[in-house]
Amino acid sequence: MKEMRSSPLLTFTLSSYADPITVITTANENNSYYKRYKKLLQDENQKFIDWGTGNMNAHMLEKTAKDTFKVRRRVIIGATFLENNTIIAWFNNQPLHSPPLALQYVLNSVFKQMFGDDYIFQFKNLPSHHTVTEKDEMGEWMHCAVYSLLISIIMCYVASYYIIFYVKERVCGAKHLQFVSGLAVTAFWFTAFLWDFIIFLLISTSIVLLMMWYNASLNCGTLMILLTIFGLAMLPMAYIMSLLFRRPSSAYSAFNLLCFLLGPVAFFCIYVMFSNSHILNYTLYHVLLIVPHFNLASAICNLTNIYFARTFCDETNYLRIMLRHIEPEVGHKNYTCFTFPDRCCDVEELSMNGIGQHLTYLVVVGLLLFFILLYMQSRSSDSLLYTFIDLLRKSPSDSGTNDHDVFVEAIKVRSDQINHRIYEVVLKDTTKYYKSIVAVNQLCLGLKKFECFGLVGTPGSGKSTALKLLTGQIKLSYGDGWIAGYNLKQEMNKIHRCIGYCPQNDALLGELTGRETLIIFCLIRGIPISDCGVTSTKLAKELTFYKSMNQLVCYYNGGCKRKLSTAVALIGEPKVILLDEPTAGIDPRTKTFVWNTLSRIRDNGKCLIIVTDNMDECEAVCTRMGIMVDGALQCLGSPQYVKSKYEEEYVLTIKLSSAEPEMFDEVDYFVQKHFVNAEQRYVAEDVVLYILRDIEYMHRSIMFHIMEDGKRNVAAIAGYHLSQFSLERIFYLYTKGRYIRVTAE
Template identity: 30%
Template sequence: MTTSVDVLVSICVIFAMSFVPASFVIFLIQERVSKAKHLQFISGVKPVIYWLANFVWDMCNYIVPATLVIIIFICFQQKSYVSSSNLPVLALLLFLYGWSITPLMYPASFVFKIPSTAYVVLTSMNLFIGINGSVATFVLELFTNNQKLNNINDILKSVFLIFPHFCLGRGLIDMVKNQAMADALERFGENRFVSPLSWDLVGRNLFAMAVEGVVFFLITVLIQYRFFIKPRPVYAKLPPVNDEDEDVTRERQRIISGGGQSDILEIKELTKIYRMKRKPAVDRICVGIPPGERILNPQCLEPEAKLWYPPRFGTDMLWWYYIKCFGLLGVNGAGKSSTFKMLTGDTDVTGGEAFLKGNSILSNIQEVHQNMGYCPQFDAVNELLTGREHLEFFALLRGVPEKEVCKVGEWAIRKLGLVKYGEKYAGNYSGGNRRKLSTAIALIGGPPVVFLDEPTTGMDPKARRFLWNCALSVIKEGRSVVLTSHSMEECEALCTRMAIMVNGRFRCLGSVQHLKNRFGDGYTIVVRIAGANPDLKPVEEFFGHAFPGSVLKEKHRNMLQYQLPSSPSSLSRIFSILSQNKKRLHIEDYSVSQTTLDQVFVNFAKDQSDDDHTKDLSLHKNQTVVDIAILNSFLQDEKVKESCV
């Protein structure tokens, strides 16, 4: 009866110790899903160091409940566990169980996306393997007369040694049986006590767990390095590249012929095909991004690369900046974030290659990380750290001298306008402040290339403008910036060169003005007629004769909006005709504007095959309306009106 109770106690220990190691993956999954782990790798943390630090910290946490278990046994003086011979074995069993089970839980952090689900599944697996394996082999030992069952039991006890749960449970049961047998035979004057550390008793369980801890840790590190994932050749499956725009084709030929070796970022035939997907997410894109420069003579600039800064953007008005900011546009599912994930090493490359400052993303990813800053699409922040702690932590990872860490953190806080929130926990930040913090982290260390994946998503217009000025000041320092965005206004304000991505491929490439000239629908003319209720028919007849091919887009009480093709009409002719007939048609005022970048984008994005593109297009069409509505609601305040006047 005493032996049965002690065996039940062993099962209870297995039950209790199944919950502790399963909890270690919760934070790991949160870091992986939020990209905080990937951001640490980009900042200089090596995968071995990352997992070793997690293992040491988890073992420190595991020792606390393991010590409490030992103290409880000592308090109740269970001889089967706390005798002079059994207590060291109990301590070894509990310690080596944590040593082996902790790294066994780590691979689950690569599979699950929801921490609570992982915790429940891992706990259930620990309970099932530990309790069922130990009890099953113990019950089979009761059939001493059946040699066949005994042979099966010996095989199971050897096979189950690969599970730390079984090693712990079976080790406790064997230790209890050994003590009970010795106590029973001691009454007859015989000393049959066997050392629990012997190989046939608990020794092999201890040895198995000691080896498993090292093996499971190595497996985790190999998974992190994608040792078990082999890239698949895809070029034989993909159709040849046809029907490309001439600008995209010209850039492809330049990159393939070796003309992009002087670029700070060279992307050559980069391809990504996800598993269980027929179409590639990124389809053999080629582009080169030159390094940023700061020069005095504007005559040295290429015509399409000029970007003239008004005085409000900087105090040094004598300088002209040759700015390198590349924008990547596309609706959801176009392949923008997949491109960034490959360039930053977050996902494996299916085909092609990319070089950042001469270092390959396939063979020298750590050198690539040293030359880049990255703001992911979703904020990779730890909710339990303050903004200042985030910046100082990543400054240390970037190799900033310890004496300068506080200064760098203060600089980043002031740079991104987080002075009021620097000492608050990031979990309490608004969406806009989180984006600012993510951008500040990307700028730490002064990387020559900064990747910004939709940096202003969720920001109000004021915060968005502030972040634009921040990005402009960074670009002026000579760094190259690559950003993705859904805001056409943002691309016009920041980008000197941009590409619109549809179904994983570049549909057009060039400066903002170049794209408007080539792919725009012409000009938009807005005419307002004088009078309360004017007759608009003469104006409509005039436009039909004077501007063939014009299309009436909107018509209000005294306002007409026409769309003109750019080929037959020039700006000088449009202004000349309107000026000559202004008095005759009672035109109060008129305006002529070129096709917006939004319209160019929408025309290309219609071909996107993703299911969410319709929703995305409506967002672009209504963006200006939303901004105006926000401004109108803001101006309703009487104090604001008085201040504006």
């Protein structure tokens, strides 16, 4: 059998140690061997301590008591020279190779004294030779160790990749939009798990095949079972972790680091750093077994140990042979297993002494994490949560609404004249707090079928927050609400089957085409697969993006994305449709097609709520509208009714020649002199806005004549604009004027 040398020849010398010290004692200072020993050390420039005729034991005990660390580290060998040519070689048993070195220096002192300096006695360590077979076995062991470490590290990266898409899907709103469209939480996560698990099986199969190709010394079938069960626990863990992050890149990095620290790193610490602390080791080990990546590393280590235990028993059978000499009747009994059951050669890999314990942990943890995930996402705790919120809730602040129509609507809702048994949408003192900020303040509203309500206001007025409350994306802080007869606090899952939702920010996945997006939501709505193509094509043509149907959504422009989002909300024509700025970014010509589609759906008996700042959209589609300021309704009624409230009033805007305070006073004196009931509503920089009321007696020509005289004779007036009220002007008065005064305060 061919032999192979694995290590070089090792020559023993004191120079191999760091700053060594040699100790010497003698019974007679004229001893020739004693003198030769010291000369030998001096020739090599080695440090030594000569205690003369002192007692070696006494001196060593004294020196050790003074500096134990120095003695253990630096005092390597020593010698005592007694009478009758007796020599004692001393050695420190902690440094390696000290016994042969101590003997070598003693023998050299004797040889050189007897035969001269030409002779030297040298010990060398010649490592045993390894056969090719032994080399192969060592290589296999190294491969197994490396593969075990690599598999656990690879799985850290594999698990981290799964989290990226779910963070992106949740943050962009696509996940919530699927729930709003009626997709059950269990269906969402089970289908996600099924698809991810299939992908994971392909990855695991590739790893096992690679190990088979490299002739790894592991049972690949058992390894495949282990990786499969590991996937069952790892995927729910990734799903839950995806709920904690808002950036996919941060989620990937953090989850990867967490898996690495709690997996391979923790396993290394348990088996190396804490190996001497049995209680700590045992406790940490069983606690960390609930972490899938730690569990995997430990299980692969067990598989490796089982493989080499079997290899040892099969090739040597050493213990059985020894027992056979002691008791011949043992015959074919396996005394190895009888005597050492924890190191048995016949341990089954899937038994509890193998990796059965690990598999049990993985299955239990996987099921537990999946049930926790479903509980967190299924709104099962909503009733309990709202009970807790009701205990801590504070009464909302005064909405500051002075409008008679808003006041009457609130009375009807609170007195149950407007109730959820008749109306499609009922909001009763609906309120949302963000710490000290009131985003939605005591919103009271009732909407029936065949009705389209336009909710208008400036950015930050609470419009989008109100829609998020209706879809369950955020929780109510106070009040109550019903959609299609279902309560917002307790029956949100049922509400989702009755509403369509177009969010303010397009909740679309750029990796899908427009056609694929519509077909997916058609299937979620329960439309037969044979009709999905017809339904999606019809909506695309109505909303004029049919030509872009087969393009990836990531290549859509802003207007096309809004049309696609609107189409998603309209699929199946649900009872209540919530649209947050559906025509933002769409060209004026295409807006008409969108409005026509919305009007058709409204006339089919549906209830629509549209958030917009486009007054033309309100007039074209809405049967009623409300102007929202600081989270509260300040105006309510049909577009025509709102305009009629101001039809006898005029808006006078005056531009001042400068922003000096006396200029404002001069203009105000002029206006109040000629228009008795003028109300100043807006002051900013060099512009003043007045509402002119009770001037039916004054013809428009007279009003213009007065202002022309003022422009010529009043130095403060640089220009003016006089007009009747339009929806835009009314919206401007309720919003701009309001915000200017708040800012001034």
